[in-house]
Amino acid sequence: MEPLDERSKQILYAIIQSYINKPDPVGSRFVTKKYAFGFSPATIRNIMADLEELGFLSQPHTSAGRVPTDKGYRFYVNSLLGQDRNPDTSGIESAFIDNFSRKLDDIKNDINGMFSEVSNTLSSMSSYVGVALPPKPEKTHFNRIDFMKYKGDHVVAVILTDEGVMKHKIIKTDPLLSQDDLNRIAEYLNSEYAGRTIDDIKSVLIGRMKADKVLWDKLISRAITLCEEILSFSESDIYFSGLHDVMNLPDFSDISKIKEISKAIKDKHTILRLLDQLSNNEGVQVMIGNENPVDEMKNLSIVTSTYKEGDSHMGLIALIGPTRMDYSKAIFMVETVAGCISRTLKG
Amino acid sequence: MEPLDERSKQILYAIIQSYINKPDPVGSRFVTKKYAFGFSPATIRNIMADLEELGFLSQPHTSAGRVPTDKGYRFYVNSLLGQDRNPDTSGIESAFIDNFSRKLDDIKNDINGMFSEVSNTLSSMSSYVGVALPPKPEKTHFNRIDFMKYKGDHVVAVILTDEGVMKHKIIKTDPLLSQDDLNRIAEYLNSEYAGRTIDDIKSVLIGRMKADKVLWDKLISRAITLCEEILSFSESDIYFSGLHDVMNLPDFSDISKIKEISKAIKDKHTILRLLDQLSNNEGVQVMIGNENPVDEMKNLSIVTSTYKEGDSHMGLIALIGPTRMDYSKAIFMVETVAGCISRTLKG
DNA sequence: TGTTAGCACTCTCCTTGTTCGAGTGCTAAT
DNA sequence: ATTAGCACTCGAACAAGGAGAGTGCTAACA
Structure with a gap:
């Protein structure tokens, strides 16, 4: 250039x-x-x-x-x-950050609530579509698992991570397993793996599975596969908000434009893959109009930022809007909110 | 008339x-x-x-x-x-019902998945907005509760009902309670209350609380209040889908019309209250345009049906569309799907 | 008495023509 | 290098006119 x-x-x-x-x-x-x-x-x-x-x-x-x-x-x-962007954090911005941080801190144990709050805040402050992706499960730290017998031949597995991600799954098992058996398995897993990342656990498991194949370990390994399955990212783990407000922008006065952005949101697959690519690079990133690999989004821009816990970056948040976006504001917002999240996860 | x-x-x-x-x-x-x-x-x-x-x-x-x-x-x-409406259930309809019933049966233990599937099906088959409300928590039957210690001074409570409703909540407690204490409380609750409806449990509790106030019962009662709190209906328990497809209808060619319906969906409060009123009457109900008490929905029609488990009706499903709705089709769809749900819940 | 044909009328939509204003590109002068 | 001047272009806004669809009303008809 x-x-x-x-x-x-x-x-x-x-x-x-x-x-x-x-x-x-x-x-x-x-x-x-x-x-x-x-x-x-x-x-x-x-x-x-x-x-x-x-x-x-x-x-x-x-x-x-x-x-x-x-x-x-x-x-x-x-x-x-x-350029160095630190708009006077003495004004409203600072008040907003304080306020928002406090709010996050209140709900930090409920990761779902937290990230739905994040996407809401992003959208309502910007009038663009706010997107929030909770921490990638495989980067999170296993905290504990519990099994609950349910209706005879079913078992509910509930998994918690240190980050507050909570997931559950109902699976069919042989009715031979008693609740006591399940408790013992859970206890073993909890004591053995607490604090480690899912990635970590996976690799340990692979070695272990080769070592021996007694029943006990079989059960364990089955449980761990289950963990993996449960903790894998699902489409419902992506939070959008603000489609309604975006309709007030003159850029979307035409119904076909609205359809574009609404489609982008609807196709969670697509956007998830797209954001996943972006999450490899740290910090704020901007994708403008036709830079977007997805055809349906050639008229939209995305501003994203990753957030991190300690050193490893965990997930990302984004704003989706028209190419005629207030980039300055969007970048500031995304960066600020990501900062708040990082701080909350750390504390 | x-x-x-x-x-x-x-x-x-x-x-x-x-x-x-x-x-x-x-x-x-x-x-x-x-x-x-x-x-x-x-x-x-x-x-x-x-x-x-x-x-x-x-x-x-x-x-x-x-x-x-x-x-x-x-x-x-x-x-x-x-009129007696049994459109030839021998044709595609019957195939659809079979197919859909089987699908529901597969996921009936995961009530969230099930109802999100329901709203999807409703919308994709009708091109209107599909709505699904899971069973009202207080009508469901308590199956079991479990407590898991989490990060020292927190406890995760997980509740399951016979209908597959699963909810959880993270609460702060005094760290004095050991996991064993928690287990004992859970065991007691499970043995005492399994199979009863939440409504039922509530009334029992009121009597019990008056009776004695020893520590143990205090804990229990606190746990039950918690159950109540956890199981109360939350906004996120309402499933919408099809906003995107509705935009293809000529009725919504104007952006302001889209805003109307999108607002109706966004204001979950409002629609929840509205649907709650409708859920008092059994069977199919139709609300046309200005019959709607909500001003913002005077241009929309709603077709609902309750579904039931055994005798008590549990919740409802609905289609929201323009007043120029294909009522015949909508009524048939809603009725059919409600029937499938009732059958699944029963089986 | 219910039904029909005929006719004048009304209203929207589309096309066409015209004007107006904003903004441009180019050229010559400073 | 900058500017003033000028002719030109294009779209938005408005008006006029015709075509088409559909109506209401009246008088004739079975």
Whole structure:
């Protein structure tokens, strides 16, 4: 990407900010009025023409103003990501963080409630669609498992992790196993594996299974496979919110646009895979419009951030909105909320 | 309501069916062509004018065809509800029922999965919004409770009912209680209360609490209050699906219409209260447009049916769609699915 | 008396034409 | 390098007119 001179940059940013603020194509006259660069419209026009040639802007039609392209947004976002972003945390922001942190702390033991709260907050503060993915199960730390006999030949297995992830599954077993048997198995598992990650347990298990095959270990290994199964990520572990509010954005005044974003949310598979890819890189990431590998989302942008517990990053949160997104705000929000989550998980 | 002569009825039904089929105002000429009543358009016109005067039809504007009013739909639906409706269950319907019943049976132990499946099926078969409410907790039968110590001063309580409802809650307790204590409490509760309904247990408890106040019973009573709390209905226990598909209906081509239905879904409180009212009456019920007490839903219709386990009705399912709903189909679907659920819960 | 044909009328929708304003690109002057 | 001026383009908004669908009413008919 050839370097833009400072003046062109400033004008590009001005145009983008103006467009983000109000989705009207912005004309040269408007730029000179609103942002006092000290140049006449004609000069601005020249620069705009250059910017268009470089692919940062486009015209809906001759004689309309300019509109940022995805490439334009990308340039803008890169500059945002590059700069040190600590908007005055003394103002409302700080109050919000305190408040939100306290709320999280209250419900940190109920991971479901917590992440549904997170997605709600994200969406209501931004008016975009908020997404929250709880910690990846295999990264979490096994806390305890319990088995409960249920209706004769069924067993309910309940698993807890240190992070507060709680899952259960009802399975059919042979009715020979008594509740006592189950308790002993559970006790063994709890004492043996508490505190270790699921990944860890898995690898231990593989070695152990090779070692011996007595009944007891068979049961155990079956229990562990069960753990694995139970703790695997399921579609219902993804939290969305804000579809309703997003409809108020002018970008989605058309029903087909709404369908796009609603489809994106509905196809949890797709978005889960997409977010999974993003979760490999740490920190804030932005995916703009056509950068998105999923066809149905070429008109949408995603701003994500991973959160972590200690050193390992656990999961991520995201905002999905139109390409004409307030990236500055979105990035700030996502980053801040991720920070709160990390802090809560740590404490 | 003054009785309509047979001919007028037939014409009214024809108009409604045609309009349900395709949302174009239907004219007198069209009626004579499509449905061979053997009368000329002029005659039909006279009758239509009468029907309009009676409030069953209305004209969007002079010289457009007629459109059914809510009152018209009501008349039509009443006739549907009155008649014996057993559409040939030999055809696809029967295959569907078999298939669906089998599916339900597979997952009947996981009540969440089951009801999310129900709402999915409802919506995908009808292209309206499917709603499913799991059995009211207080009507369900307590099966067992277990307590698990968690992180020193917390306890996880897990409750199961015979119907497969499973809930859990993490509470803070004094760390004095050992896991053994907890086990004993659980064992006591399980042996004492298994098989009884929550309602039942509540009333027993009230008597017991008055009787004595020794520590043991204090613990128990606390545990039971906990049961109550855990088992109380929460907003997340309502399953919606199909908002995305509903957007394809011409009735929702306008974004403001979509907002209406999306708001109805979002405000779980409101709809929960509404459905709760409906759940007092047994069987299929239809609420058309302005019959709806909720202002935001005056343009929507709801078709519900309760399902039961044995004799007591447990919860309900519903379809929400435009007033121009295919009531015949919706009623059939809701009734059929409710039947499947009842059968599954029984078996 | 119920039904029908005929006719004038009404209203929407679509097309066409026109104007207006915003914004552009280009060129010549500064 | 910047600016003023000017001709040009395009879309939005509005008005006018015609086509089409459907109505209500009246008079004739079986």
